Amino acid sequence: MSIAVTGASGRLGSFVIDALVERGVSPTDIVAITRTPEGVKFRDRAVTVRRADYDDPASLDLAFRGVERLLIVPGTEVGRRVVQHENVIAAAKRAWVGCIVYTSRLGAQLSDLRIAEEHRQTELALVRSGIPSTILRNGLHLDTYMERAPQHVERGEVVGGVGRVTAAHRRDHAEAAAAAIMTPWAGRVYELGGPTFTLAEYAEELSRISGEPVVFRRLEGDALREELIARGVPGAQAAHEAELDAAISRGVLETDSAEFVQLIGHQPMSLREALREALAPKATAA
Numbered sequence: 001m002s003i004a005v006t007g008a009s010g011r012l013g014s015f016v017i018d019a020l021v022e023r024g025v026s027p028t029d030i031v032a033i034t035r036t037p038e039g040v041k042f043r044d045r046a047v048t049v050r051r052a053d054y055d056d057p058a059s060l061d062l063a064f065r066g067v068e069r070l071l072i073v074p075g076t077e078v079g080r081r082v083v084q085h086e087n088v089i090a091a092a093k094r095a096w097v098g099c100i101v102y103t104s105r106l107g108a109q110l111s112d113l114r115i116a117e118e119h120r121q122t123e124l125a126l127v128r129s130g131i132p133s134t135i136l137r138n139g140l141h142l143d144t145y146m147e148r149a150p151q152h153v154e155r156g157e158v159v160g161g162v163g164r165v166t167a168a169h170r171r172d173h174a175e176a177a178a179a180a181i182m183t184p185w186a187g188r189v190y191e192l193g194g195p196t197f198t199l200a201e202y203a204e205e206l207s208r209i210s211g212e213p214v215v216f217r218r219l220e221g222d223a224l225r226e227e228l229i230a231r232g233v234p235g236a237q238a239a240h241e242a243e244l245d246a247a248i249s250r251g252v253l254e255t256d257s258a259e260f261v262q263l264i265g266h267q268p269m270s271l272r273e274a275l276r277e278a279l280a281p282k283a284t285a286a
């Protein structure tokens with residue numbers, strides 16, 4: 001069984017390849033696909049690495065030779081991704097790939113959610129392709145919050161809206177993707193939630209684990225966007241984060257962990273565990 005994983009040089013893709021090997025897939029059955037083979041970070045060197053670009057159908061045709069199952073990790077160029085993903089799906093069809101798993105995102109079914117539109121279009125393209133597909137609608141990445149945790153501790157403040165964030169660590173999302181590609185169900189859509197928390201709860205937990213006072217300050221919409229820009233976040237990123245925050249406040253990105261547990265066989269990492277891992281060197285007793 002040949003399993004190909006795109007985005008293999010990235011964080012999610014690398015974790016997926018590690019998870020496939022940990023779950024017993026032979027490395028020689030795995031094809032890692034990236035534009036930058038020299039940049040792969042997964043551990044097993046016996047995995048085949050092939051170069052391909054979502055913008056270059058001929059490179060995809062070569063990369064998908066002999067591939068039976070395909071995990072598509074979305075591209076990173078917002079605004080170009082529908083065309084890119086359609087290229088990937090069309091190449092998979094030409095290569096007679098038997099089934100596809102796509103890591104979409106929560107809210108992808110909502111036609112008015114701009115941040116999810118490219119995922120919605122990709123899901124539709126998969127349906128139109130006729131290739132049996134499993135969709136994993138991932139919540140936010142918990143580790144993105146963890147990357148920012150030291151800054152939040154330093155500032156003593158977290159800003160944002162009052163909605164409940166749904167987020168899981170990339171390693172858990174990767175495990176879910178590995179499980180799904182090893183046992184594909186045609187037409188199955190999973191909503192992969194993970195722990196949910198408000199930013200006020202996040203700030204409280206951060207204080208407890210770091211031993212430093214961290215408060216939550218409510219800030220939404222344009223005020224949030226402007227504050228992020230003032231803190232050095234690029235304009236497009238700040239606008240994206242403010243829009244995401246608004247969606248979280250509307251509750252449209254919230255879901256529980258039931259389908260996650262069903263796929264990976266255990267609870268995804270909690271906020272507390274993730275914070276302890278992120279702040280390990282200066283953690284005090286919680």
Ligand SMILES: NC(=O)c1ccc[n+]([C@@H]2O[C@H](COP(=O)([O-])OP(=O)(O)OC[C@H]3O[C@@H](n4cnc5c(N)ncnc54)[C@H](OP(=O)(O)O)[C@@H]3O)[C@@H](O)[C@H]2O)c1
Nearest residue numbers: 007008009010011012034035036053054074075076140141
């Ligand atoms: N659910 C969420 O909250 C959330 C949060 C962040 C990201 N995401 C999504 O998850 C995806 C993966 O996240 P990540 O953290 O693993 O990102 P990452 O570390 O930046 O990796 C992105 C991967 O996509 C590949 N890629 C990008 N454009 C490509 C192209 N034109 N052709 C071939 N490969 C291409 C990159 O390969 P190269 O080496 O070729 O550049 C890289 O391997 C992101 O693209 C994003 O859509 C979701």
